[in-house]
Amino acid sequence: MYQHTVHYYETDMMGITHHANYIRWMEEARIDFLGKAGFPYAQLEASGIISPVLAINCQYKQTSTFSEVITIEVKVLAVKGAKLSLSYQMTNQVGEEVCLAQSEHGFVTREGQPVLLKKTLPDFYQLLVNLQEEADD
Amino acid sequence: MYQHTVHYYETDMMGITHHANYIRWMEEARIDFLGKAGFPYAQLEASGIISPVLAINCQYKQTSTFSEVITIEVKVLAVKGAKLSLSYQMTNQVGEEVCLAQSEHGFVTREGQPVLLKKTLPDFYQLLVNLQEEADD
Amino acid sequence: MYQHTVHYYETDMMGITHHANYIRWMEEARIDFLGKAGFPYAQLEASGIISPVLAINCQYKQTSTFSEVITIEVKVLAVKGAKLSLSYQMTNQVGEEVCLAQSEHGFVTREGQPVLLKKTLPDFYQLLVNLQEEADD
């Protein structure tokens, strides 16, 4: 589980975390999640594959602010073809849901050709399938 | 229509605009849209009402990068009770869709009480209803 | 002269523009300044030269906040060898100084070799020298 402590510079004049920062925390948590699972993001890019974000979806449940510690749980929702979908559950220190989110990712070569994960990155594909099955339990 | 020129600092090492920035551009376009319609955001906050973002939804259609000019068209999708929903269509200089997005906003007092727009801010409510009818045409 | 309207997301919980944003505005103003002078930054990078920032210096004179329009005047302080120094004067709408800043820039090839501007980019070098002379008047 990934943890992010809200920085002062992430707040806005409403006195709360500016909502755009949660999108960044999703990236932090995603990279941590894939790295811990054995597939560092740097390795993906080194293999000539880039992974643009195709869609983002955030439901803000509760505000957060400076110095709060947010725990982010990432799960694999789906993986097929050249696409990966993840979910994120963010909770604060007293266990309240702060934000629920989903993201969708493509996998393409530097020239923009879609990459079939199963074929081009079979180890990564199998890892994601296993993580999805764990999430389904 | 609001225009945003992509800043160098908004790109990432993939060579494209980092996806979290589109959320910020939505805010820029939204504030511009409400201001031009006659209801500056500062006026809203001055009247003791804050407007937290409840949900964000982005579909990234095409990448953009440094120095591109992105045009953002905002429309009112719905307004009722203490909630407002907006849509955003972002296009690049050659007219391609870059990002389609929606946002949902609440209206609450500084103490967190929901504000019925129709009752508390009748002028603002009527403005939003008119803008929604225009959007529906 | 470049103008930047302070965005809501650039404020922090102190109710003012977060100080790190001025560094970003310096970049916006610098790129605008060089572009208007006839040397777009994209052209520099296209020619295989990158320009890392070597030093930044900011004196914050007055706070600014959401929706204020900040005018930024850029001047060439010095250009020699593979280095360029610029100054920035930022003023608010009532003419008060908000921030005074300086930046220093290197010019290197993608392999990290310093680029002598006079030799490799004579047109750009001459432009900068002319701009510096204007600034000295």
Added chain:
Amino acid sequence: MYQHTVHYYETDMMGITHHANYIRWMEEARIDFLGKAGFPYAQLEASGIISPVLAINCQYKQTSTFSEVITIEVKVLAVKGAKLSLSYQMTNQVGEEVCLAQSEHGFVTREGQPVLLKKTLPDFYQLLVNLQEEADD
């Protein structure tokens, strides 16, 4: 000593950490430094005192990029009247200096009156003096 792992979203199209982020890391390290010394920043603001940044100075020695771990050592340079000066030494994982920086901070009431630290916040003042003496050794 504070550590910051460079996030993907902190890089730019040059493939390196965008230089404005170092200013944010200084804030992270400063808040961590004061907190560990026994004076959490939130406590300062709760006591009705705000601390605007008066000046920032960064010398970039070496680039950094995604996933590098940057160690930041903060020291008290000076404390007198209503002003505090800090220094920052940032090094990468192989011990190279990445950035050297200084910052200057004021202390004012919410109404903008300067706060004499020695008089108004004697414990905080003494803490800073002690930290400065340590730094001088």
